[in-house]
Amino acid sequence: GAVVSQHPSWVICKSGTSVKIECRSLDFQATTMFWYRQFPKQSLMLMATSNEGSKATYEQGVEKDKFLINHASLTLSTLTVTSAHPEDSSFYICSASDRGGNQPQHFGDGTRLSIL
Amino acid sequence: AQKITQTQPGMFVQEKEAVTLDCTYDTSDPSYGLFWYKQPSSGEMIFLIYQGSYDQQNATEGRYSLNFQKARKSANLVISASQLGDSAMYFCAMRPGSGGYQKVTFGTGTKLQVIP
Numbered sequence: 001g002a003v004v005s006q007h008p009s010w011v012i013c014k015s016g017t018s019v020k021i022e023c024r025s026l027d028f029q030a031t032t033m034f035w036y037r038q039f040p041k042q043s044l045m046l047m048a049t050s051n052e053g054s055k056a057t058y059e060q061g062v063e064k065d066k067f068l069i070n071h072a073s074l075t076l077s078t079l080t081v082t083s084a085h086p087e088d089s090s091f092y093i094c095s096a097s098d099r100g101g102n103q104p105q106h107f108g109d110g111t112r113l114s115i116l
Numbered sequence: 117a118q119k120i121t122q123t124q125p126g127m128f129v130q131e132k133e134a135v136t137l138d139c140t141y142d143t144s145d146p147s148y149g150l151f152w153y154k155q156p157s158s159g160e161m162i163f164l165i166y167q168g169s170y171d172q173q174n175a176t177e178g179r180y181s182l183n184f185q186k187a188r189k190s191a192n193l194v195i196s197a198s199q200l201g202d203s204a205m206y207f208c209a210m211r212p213g214s215g216g217y218q219k220v221t222f223g224t225g226t227k228l229q230v231i232p
Contacts, residue, residue: 032217043207043222044161091159095220104151105211105220107161 003027004096006108014116015086021079021111023050023094029074030096034105035067038091050077050094084115118143120208120223127228129198136183137193137226139208145169148212150191151220152182155205164206167191198230 005024013019023033031052036044048069049057056069066088068080077096081088093110097103119142129135141150152164167175167182175182183192195202208223 034219043224046219049217049219093159093161095161104163104166105209106163107153110159110161112159 004094004106004108006094006111008111009109010112010114012114012116013084016083017115019081019084019113021081021092021094021113023077023079023096023108025075025096025106028096028098030077030098031074033071033077033094033096035069035077035079036093036095038093038110040091044093047079047092052077081113084113086115089113089115118145118148118210118212118221120210120221122208122223122226124226125224127226129195129202129228129230131200131230131232132197134194134196135198135228137195137206137208137228139191139193139223141189141191141208141210143210143212145212148210150182150184151209151211152180152191152193153207153209153222154202155207155225157204161207165193195228200230200232203228203230 007022033050035047037047038044047062050069050071052071058064071077095105095107097105121140148169150167154162165175165177165180165182167184174184179196181194205225205227207225209220211218211220
């Protein structure tokens with residue numbers, strides 16, 4: 001079964017709305033989670049690394065104030081797209097893994113965000 | 117810095133035949149992990165197989181095997197006895213070191229289509 005749960009799976013909202021996406025690790029504690037963005041027919045682009053109890057680490061070119069990340073517990077990270085605009089429409093997906101060396105990143109099922 | 121290269125944007129294979137998806141990588145890390153993921157049209161990322169840089173034997177998981185050639189820095193995925201359900205995007209990925217907290221770098225993906 002799924003070890004990482006992501007919610008919601010689909011969001012359609014008006015421009016200017018803020019949207020929160022949740023990522024939960026179900027079977028393990030994840031001190032680190034990752035948030036990706038994927039455009040159609042492209043690969044996953046890492047947006048930020050979410051660290052439990054501390055600030056997220058953002059990749060170059062990703063706006064911290066636009067994409068707010070909170071990792072308040074060992075099983076939950078949230079990504080909030082603030083004041084979303086049509087150009088923020090995309091597929092967002094999170095991942096997490098146990099600390100073990102050969103453990104893969106387990107992914108949530110992703111969130112399709114459409115801003116009208 | 118790490119880099120993953122997948123040179124096949126698209127591949128066709130006849131049902132029940134085997135297919136090889138190419139992946140080459142570049143890294144200066146002495147220890148790293150290589151992964152393959154499948155992404156169907158529904159969007160979720162499905163972990164297929166893992167190969168550690170110090171593993172002596174090629175990884176296998178059911179119909180999936182990883183042809184790891186360290187000197188050539190290649191980690192090709194072999195799918196045997198292709199099924200219609202194998203039609204999807206396939207991503208090769210790499211993670212440095214041995215920790216789940218490390219960032220994963222993805223290739224651009226290969227779209228596999230299985231023909232009846």
